[in-house]
Amino acid sequence: MSVSALExxxxxxGILVSRAAGKDAVTLAEILxxxxxxxxxxxxxxxxxxxxxxLLGLGLPAMGRATGxxxxxxxxxxxxxxxxxxxxxxxASLRPGIQRDVAAVVDQSxxxxxxxxxxxxxPSVLTKGCRLDLHPxxxxxxxxxxxxxxxxxxxxxxxxxxxTYDIIVPRTLARSFAEFLLRAAQAGGVEMSVSLKPEES
Numbered sequence: 001m002s003v004s005a006l007e008x009x010x011x012x013x014g015i016l017v018s019r020a021a022g023k024d025a026v027t028l029a030e031i032l033x034x035x036x037x038x039x040x041x042x043x044x045x046x047x048x049x050x051x052x053x054x055l056l057g058l059g060l061p062a063m064g065r066a067t068g069x070x071x072x073x074x075x076x077x078x079x080x081x082x083x084x085x086x087x088x089x090x091x092a093s094l095r096p097g098i099q100r101d102v103a104a105v106v107d108q109s110x111x112x113x114x115x116x117x118x119x120x121x122x123p124s125v126l127t128k129g130c131r132l133d134l135h136p137x138x139x140x141x142x143x144x145x146x147x148x149x150x151x152x153x154x155x156x157x158x159x160x161x162x163x164t165y166d167i168i169v170p171r172t173l174a175r176s177f178a179e180f181l182l183r184a185a186q187a188g189g190v191e192m193s194v195s196l197k198p199e200e201s
Contacts, residue, residue, distance in 0.1 A: 030115055058073070059074070182196065
């Protein structure tokens with residue numbers, strides 16, 4: 001099964017505003033990315049892995065892990081299922097390149113938003129609303145998880161050791177989730193690199 005063309009949509013354009021901040025500030029930005037769910041048919045995991053390797057140079061990730069880079073990655077979200085994140089040009093090959101008997105391919109770009117949170121103090125911001133153990137011994141670069149953060153269903157992916165995280169949330173909840181991050185930073189005495197424009201009445 002497939003759907004219409006990949007169309008990444010900005011959820012916070014003109015709302016999330018950069019502001020002056022110190023060099024130790026936690027950064028927050030919306031990443032405009034295409035998001036495609038690929039789910040292997042029964043017994044077709046190996047073929048899907050080989051196809052992803054051929055198309056994108058990354059394989060089907062193990063549970064709790066991600067393959068690829070911050071520019072193009074496959075995040076495990078269920079057995080035999082990955083959410084592939086990357087540019088429109090990079091992911092355009094998935095629909096024609098994956099045979100229907102191998103996997104279902106569904107564009108999720110319009111329904112999800114990607115927020116990138118980074119800086120040494122970013123774990124302390126997340127732990128205000130996340131129950132995962134984010135200590136480097138438990139959650140490290142290349143790890144990902146589906147979890148609740150501030151009562152919002154999210155996919156958390158650590159992309160480097162700074163640490164920097166990509167947080168994928170429903171697009172309709174992106175603003176309220178960004179508000180949670182800003183409040184969590186303020187409560188923990190962490191400086192943020194952005195602010196939010198007031199909502200229009």
